[in-house]
Amino acid sequence: MTLPRTVRLQDKFDAFSDHFSPKVIGELNGQHVKAVKFSGEFIWHSHEHEDELFLVTRGTLLMRFRDGEQRVGVGEFIIVPRGVEHLPVALDDEVWVLLFEPATTVNTGTAGGERTVTDLERL
Amino acid sequence: MTLPRTVRLQDKFDAFSDHFSPKVIGELNGQHVKAVKFSGEFIWHSHEHEDELFLVTRGTLLMRFRDGEQRVGVGEFIIVPRGVEHLPVALDDEVWVLLFEPATTVNTGTAGGERTVTDLERL
Numbered sequence: 001m002t003l004p005r006t007v008r009l010q011d012k013f014d015a016f017s018d019h020f021s022p023k024v025i026g027e028l029n030g031q032h033v034k035a036v037k038f039s040g041e042f043i044w045h046s047h048e049h050e051d052e053l054f055l056v057t058r059g060t061l062l063m064r065f066r067d068g069e070q071r072v073g074v075g076e077f078i079i080v081p082r083g084v085e086h087l088p089v090a091l092d093d094e095v096w097v098l099l100f101e102p103a104t105t106v107n108t109g110t111a112g113g114e115r116t117v118t119d120l121e122r123l
Numbered sequence: 124m125t126l127p128r129t130v131r132l133q134d135k136f137d138a139f140s141d142h143f144s145p146k147v148i149g150e151l152n153g154q155h156v157k158a159v160k161f162s163g164e165f166i167w168h169s170h171e172h173e174d175e176l177f178l179v180t181r182g183t184l185l186m187r188f189r190d191g192e193q194r195v196g197v198g199e200f201i202i203v204p205r206g207v208e209h210l211p212v213a214l215d216d217e218v219w220v221l222l223f224e225p226a227t228t229v230n231t232g233t234a235g236g237e238r239t240v241t242d243l244e245r246l
Binding site: 009053070072073075100 | 152
């Protein structure tokens with residue numbers, strides 16, 4: 001078999017520069033591990049069938065909900081359950097986030113629109 | 124609904140001191156996020172149905188396989204596919220690891236034995 005290999009997060013984040021476009025950097029149990037860079041504000045959306053984990057590795061993310069908000073800094077994560085509307089906002093010029101979510105997850109959820117990424121790049 | 128809350132990894136790791144005893148710190152899509160502290164060498168084992176992700180947040184982990192090994196340092200992860208025998212070894216006095224794996228995962232896999240943790244603590 002192929003020996004499992006260590007993945008260095010910094011290498012993966014160094015390999016792309018676009019924002020709000022998650023890259024698949026790992027796959028297990030039908031779930032994806034993704035690296036994404038946030039800048040500014042994304043869009044309000046929710047996912048019908050997927051819970052989403054956001055683990056911040058650079059900068060601070062503000063996760064807005066319809067009835068509150070949470071700051072997520074380096075070394076912190078937040079889990080957004082399916083069905084919960086959320087709006088990720090980068091509080092720094094660039095915020096780096098590791099996502100852990102089902103392989104079926106679309107970045108804009110049920111909101112759709114021009115910021116939807118359909119062809120996920122693998123790094 | 125209850126507002127999702129930010130989880131600080133450091134707080135979770137500060138909340139326990141035993142080794143090789145994973146604590147559940149998050150749950151999503153039938154998967155667990157666990158915090159575990161490794162010291163010394165664990166045991167050879169594999170999981171029949173579960174792939175496992177190890178993300179290191181302190182120290183360096185050596186993941187031994189029957190036909191090779193990989194070092195995993197801070198900010199790095201490795202995914203061990205189901206069925207692959209592995210032996211985690213802490214290369215520092217204490218190594219802190221975040222695990223992503225199905226909620227069904229038992230720490231010793233099919234090997235069993237005295238180091239099996241059956242009652243997972245939630246932090």
